[in-house]
Amino acid sequence: MKKIIYFLLLAAGVFSCTPYNDYNSVKVxxxxxxxxLPLNSVKPEGWLKNYLVNQRNGLTGHxxxxxxxxxxSGWGSKSKDTxxxxxxxxxxxxxxxxxxxGYLLDDTFLINKALGKIHRALANVDSLGYIGPSFxxxxxxxxxxxxxxxxxALMAQYSATGDPQVLKAIMTHYHNLKFDLCSERExxxxxxxxxxxxxxxxTSLLCLAKKxxxxxxxxxxxxxxxxxxxxxxxxxxxxxxxxxxxxAKLGAIMYMYTGDTNYLRVAESAYRIVDKYYMMVxxxxxxxxxxxxxxxxLMSHETCVISDYTWSLGYMLMATGDASYADKIExxxxxxxxxxxxxxxxxxxYFSCPNQVLATNTSNHNHYWKxxxxxxxxxxxxxxxxxxxxxVNRAMPDFACRLWMTTSQGNIVAxxxxxxxxxxxVNKEEISIKEKTDYPFDNKIRFIFNTGLKExxxxxxxxxxxxxxxxxxxxxxxxxxxxxxxxxLNRQIxxxxxxxxxxxQDIRISRWPDNGIAVxxxxxxxxxxxxxxxxxxxEEKYSTKDFPAWNGIPExxxxxxxxxxxxxxxxxxxxxxxxxxPWENPPYEIKATAKLIKxxxxxxxxxxxxxxxxxxxxxxxxxxxxxxxxLYTGKFAFTPKLPDITYLKKNAEEKIDTISxxxxxxxxxxxxxxxxxxxxxxx
Numbered sequence: 001m002k003k004i005i006y007f008l009l010l011a012a013g014v015f016s017c018t019p020y021n022d023y024n025s026v027k028v029x030x031x032x033x034x035x036x037l038p039l040n041s042v043k044p045e046g047w048l049k050n051y052l053v054n055q056r057n058g059l060t061g062h063x064x065x066x067x068x069x070x071x072x073s074g075w076g077s078k079s080k081d082t083x084x085x086x087x088x089x090x091x092x093x094x095x096x097x098x099x100x101x102g103y104l105l106d107d108t109f110l111i112n113k114a115l116g117k118i119h120r121a122l123a124n125v126d127s128l129g130y131i132g133p134s135f136x137x138x139x140x141x142x143x144x145x146x147x148x149x150x151x152x153a154l155m156a157q158y159s160a161t162g163d164p165q166v167l168k169a170i171m172t173h174y175h176n177l178k179f180d181l182c183s184e185r186e187x188x189x190x191x192x193x194x195x196x197x198x199x200x201x202x203t204s205l206l207c208l209a210k211k212x213x214x215x216x217x218x219x220x221x222x223x224x225x226x227x228x229x230x231x232x233x234x235x236x237x238x239x240x241x242x243x244x245x246x247x248a249k250l251g252a253i254m255y256m257y258t259g260d261t262n263y264l265r266v267a268e269s270a271y272r273i274v275d276k277y278y279m280m281v282x283x284x285x286x287x288x289x290x291x292x293x294x295x296x297x298l299m300s301h302e303t304c305v306i307s308d309y310t311w312s313l314g315y316m317l318m319a320t321g322d323a324s325y326a327d328k329i330e331x332x333x334x335x336x337x338x339x340x341x342x343x344x345x346x347x348x349x350y351f352s353c354p355n356q357v358l359a360t361n362t363s364n365h366n367h368y369w370k371x372x373x374x375x376x377x378x379x380x381x382x383x384x385x386x387x388x389x390x391x392v393n394r395a396m397p398d399f400a401c402r403l404w405m406t407t408s409q410g411n412i413v414a415x416x417x418x419x420x421x422x423x424x425x426v427n428k429e430e431i432s433i434k435e436k437t438d439y440p441f442d443n444k445i446r447f448i449f450n451t452g453l454k455e456x457x458x459x460x461x462x463x464x465x466x467x468x469x470x471x472x473x474x475x476x477x478x479x480x481x482x483x484x485x486x487x488x489l490n491r492q493i494x495x496x497x498x499x500x501x502x503x504x505q506d507i508r509i510s511r512w513p514d515n516g517i518a519v520x521x522x523x524x525x526x527x528x529x530x531x532x533x534x535x536x537x538x539e540e541k542y543s544t545k546d547f548p549a550w551n552g553i554p555e556x557x558x559x560x561x562x563x564x565x566x567x568x569x570x571x572x573x574x575x576x577x578x579x580x581x582p583w584e585n586p587p588y589e590i591k592a593t594a595k596l597i598k599x600x601x602x603x604x605x606x607x608x609x610x611x612x613x614x615x616x617x618x619x620x621x622x623x624x625x626x627x628x629x630x631l632y633t634g635k636f637a638f639t640p641k642l643p644d645i646t647y648l649k650k651n652a653e654e655k656i657d658t659i660s661x662x663x664x665x666x667x668x669x670x671x672x673x674x675x676x677x678x679x680x681x682x683x
Contacts, residue, residue, distance in 0.1 A: 033321025046419030058345030092149035097393025129172030145185035241287025249312035283331030297673035300353035338665030350383035354672035380549035382542035526661035530669035531556035560594035561675035586662035
């Protein structure tokens with residue numbers, strides 16, 4: 001059916017757009033509120049720079065230690081290391097994260113390593129200009145999806161350098177494209193088409209993007225990512241998390257270049273579904289690997305989804321100017337992202353979650369491949385499937401390069417906050433601003449203007465901040481600062497001026513399924529940091545002495561229930577200084593009272609029944625059938641669910657202990673969602 005639709009469209013001339021071959025700078029009518037600045041406009045400082053340096057010295061700079069496909073020639077050669085599309089997807093994730101990290105750090109090693117792969121790929125295009133291996137030049141499902149990921153690396157290179165070779169290669173590729181791109185993942189090529197359309201004014205790319213979007217969404221299949229059938233209905237979905245984010249954002253991107261609000265409505269509806277049903281306490285939605293409900297203390301997400309969710313929300317932010325999307329990105333980047341990696345960035349978890357009292361190669365408590373000894377919960381360079389080792393390299397560089405944005409009028413926008421410097425040219429005006437801060441660990445952000453600003457300055461007040469304040473050159477200013485909005489400062493800013501933004505961080509309580517309670521402060525979530533015993537695991541070909549895999553088991557008590565659930569009852573205090581890597585040494589802690597729960601302990605099993613369900617489309621209707629039902633034998637150990645209220649009443653210790661909570665991203669083993677003993681009152 002998909003091919004029939006495509007050939008009908010082709011016959012009608014919908015794919016016969018005339019190429020525009022003038023690659024000079026062209027003004028494109030953009031309807032988005034904000035736009036990206038060139039990649040190398042931002043220079044990270046402080047903890048952000050140190051985090052990226054750890055990436056450089058860790059997996060981002062040396063991912064070949066994880067074995068295939070990262071040690072293969074891949075995109076950089078004509079040789080056939082594989083005839084499957086997935087190795088190209090996963091190496092492209094790595095190349096994209098590597099080149100962005102390289103330009104942000106101005107690091108020759110990373111830049112040259114990434115460019116070596118990019119330039120060899122561009123040197124091996126076919127006679128028609130098609131980029132990629134020859135076996136992907138067919139119309140098989142997902143064959144053209146890895147190009148989306150690889151082209152993001154080309155977008156990064158062009159953003160940083162303006163390299164005309166990149167521009168010409170991309171335009172030639174899409175002008176000679178012979179495929180409809182109407183499948184779920186392949187339609188995401190729309191993202192690349194429209195990004196390069198904005199740089200060239202080539203209306204054939206806009207035309208092609210419209211037709212691909214229509215081709216997918218007007219199809220007869222009952223795919224759960226179709227706009228009209230599902231995303232606009234606002235109902236629960238059973239869909240793969242990465243696929244959701246890649247597709248859901250497309251409506252926002254289409255709106256950015258057409259001004260058609262019907263596209264935007266689809267994207268906004270999609271992310272309301274996530275907020276309503278699937279959002280976890282660490283700022284990222286459930287995805288293990290599909291959506292599951294409700295988002296309790298043991299629900300997990302892939303590391304892949306952290307990168308894809310925040311990248312997609314970046315488009316939502318640009319399309320709408322809605323500050324809530326920036327809040328969501330920050331929460332994910334300051335909690336989920338550092339919370340799934342070792343602090344030297346040499347190992348990651350495939351799955352991570354709010355409550356994980358152990359992280360081993362037999363502790364995967366998720367419904368997906370439960371207990372399959374697949375390294376999916378253990379920190380390792382290669383957790384069985386290499387998508388996450390590739391994709392983890394994108395998350396923090398993507399965040400860093402979008403810290404600052406601009407409006408179509410040339411206003412500079414401090415979109416999100418972290419220590420950095422901005423150096424850019426807008427409307428032929430050179431701009432240099434130093435953002436001096438320890439945010440999110442501190443509540444003060446100083447903007448030091450090394451140049452003046454002719455246009456108004458725009459900055460964000462997070463929705464969680466009830467009492468923000470602002471000083472200009474040390475003097476308090478009476479300016480309306482509404483939480484959850486971007487504020488436009490309509491005054492001339494001179495060279496040497498300093499604007500100080502104060503964002504007091506109050507403790508908040510959030511509630512979760514199964515009588516769960518969590519503690520948050522500002523953009524940070526706080527967790528019990530469980531002391532762990534870590535043992536290196538020999539994984540032939542997938543880890544080394546310098547990049548080992550690990551098993552972690554608890555060495556300190558963790559089975560606590562919270563004795564208080566009022567924000568004013570908690571005590572916030574300094575735990576040390578804000579060092580170069582605050583994710584390793586927590587600078588702050590929150591003191592709370594709790595009781596140990598007798599019998600709430602790790603679950604040990606000798607056998608595990610793995611039930612996997614597969615989505616099946618029969619006669620245009622989605623059904624789910626048991627795919628396999630396999631009994632695994634071994635020594636398994638799992639983090640337990642929260643005990644219910646009846647169990648708490650019978651098994652809470654009399655003694656009250658004081659426990660220390662630290663930022664979620666500082667932990668490896670943790671309890672984040674606690675049983676709430678206060679709920680026993682009145683029982």
